[in-house]
Amino acid sequence: MEDRAFNEVDLRRMLEYATGYRDDIVEGRFIIEVRHAGAAWEVIVEPDEARELLVVITAYPVEQAEP
Numbered sequence: 001m002e003d004r005a006f007n008e009v010d011l012r013r014m015l016e017y018a019t020g021y022r023d024d025i026v027e028g029r030f031i032i033e034v035r036h037a038g039a040a041w042e043v044i045v046e047p048d049e050a051r052e053l054l055v056v057i058t059a060y061p062v063e064q065a066e067p
Contacts (some may be wrong), residue, residue, distance in 0.1 A: 006036060
């Protein structure tokens with residue numbers, strides 16, 4: 001997380017105010033659409049049903065296409 005310029009508290013806030021989600025290309029994973037520092041980000045998560053946890057796989061800023 002440190003190499004992405006956010007910490008656990010930032011990540012929790014990002015997920016708390018998520019703007020949407022969709023299935024990932026990897027079965028069982030989801031892409032959570034969030035905002036961080038005024039920019040669009042995506043967080044890839046995978047539910048761990050046995051432990052009742054949501055595992056964060058990665059998070060990255062979304063590159064905006066120029067018009």
